[in-house]
Amino acid sequence: MGDIRVGIGGWTFEPWRGTFYPADLRQKDELAYACQHLTTIEINGTYYRSQSPKTFAGWADTAPDGFVFAVKASRYCTNRKVLGEAGESVDKFVKQGIAELGAKLGPILWQFAPTKAFDAEDMGAFLALLPTSVDGVPLRHALEVRHESFRDPIFIDLAKNAGVAIVLADHETYPLIDAATTDFTYARLMRSVEEQPTGYTPDEINHWVDRAKEWATKGDVFAYFISGAKVRAPAAAQALIGKLGGV
Template sequence: MGGKVRVGIGGWVFEPWRGTFYPEGLRQKDELAYVGEHLTATEINATYYSTQKPATFAGWAKAVPDGFQFAVKASRFCTNRRVLADAGESIAKFVHQGLVELGDRLGPILWQFMPTKAFDPDDFGAFLKLLPASVDGVPLRHALEVRHDSFDDPAFFHLAKAAGAAVVYADHPEYPALSGHDVGFSYARLMRTREEEPTGYSPREIENWANRARQQAAQGDVYTFFISGAKVRAPAAAQAMIVALR
């Protein structure tokens, strides 16, 4: 039984998308619904910066169609700290802010670490033990985006696999491109879109990402997000990959 491949972008509020991705004159409050019609996932960025209200999550869930999912970026107060083992209170606050209001639109939680954060096996292992398997009866899936070369270590992959957490694959000029073990879903963040390329990545590159996603879907759900680089091209890249997957 294969998983579902979902393709999206980071957030939905980005001024340069108005008139390039969003039609001229589309109301800002209708932008998320437009994303829901044309893509199959998006990352929620607002949760990285501040706590949201349960009603906000419920509103986001209502704006998008069945099958669409949100990856939720974990609060920076959980991950941007010297001692990760002390993050328990911040993690509890983050998961209990109303994520369950997303219902079946809830995708994985993205735990993003600073490029300066090096791998400390004991501390990182303690952090992973703080990640809850569920909240209010709703199962949670965790994806780890680490950006320091020291994480290219079998000990890190072992810890992530034991915790059931996916290792985010990053296509980025400076961050390591790490491929994790099968934990039932996979997560990629593609960050090399180019302004001069109408679809951000070349058609051949898009085809390669689509083929990679097809292969990974044998192990479970696949999430692919076109994020930074030439961000104005991210929606076109996502749409091109959705077409390539058909």
């Protein structure tokens, strides 16, 4: 059985103060608090800009043993016409200091724009650029695609042959590709609504509990409540964690 980790995207969001974080909590203590109440966090800031090795090391020191960070890859790697030309950007991204996370480094998320259509040759060239380790730290990769053209058996075969995961996206318009292509599952759950205290209804939370347990029979599971009614993301994650037996 794999480990099931559940969390949110990022940890800095003003509406979480008083709803997730205690109102009097110092902002510099938010990450430590989030790490105590969740089991993983998807770092989103790395999508927009590089971070220093010292910053990654600080995040690792803040999180308890067993906690894992997913890291969202730079937009300069994925937001381009020709993916096969991203080698320099991919190299810069993986060598910026993510190895400082050590055992707390989870999958790298490579997110593609909704306008990016599937091109088998170009995607194959991009996958060939993804390293299996950096500074002795193993790397795992997950692809989030947002164009309907990726509903293609060839794409699934490419991912399987490369040993990368295809993100299962629970979203109104993005394609939901439910395919096991490697030894872990990466899910991004994006349909939370503010009217529900836990973002998803109890029945919906139970559905994801069942799916997570099913995925765990094949390997580790990383599930993130992202977007939708973002203010509800921590409550949704905690509800799912609670159903799975707690932090």
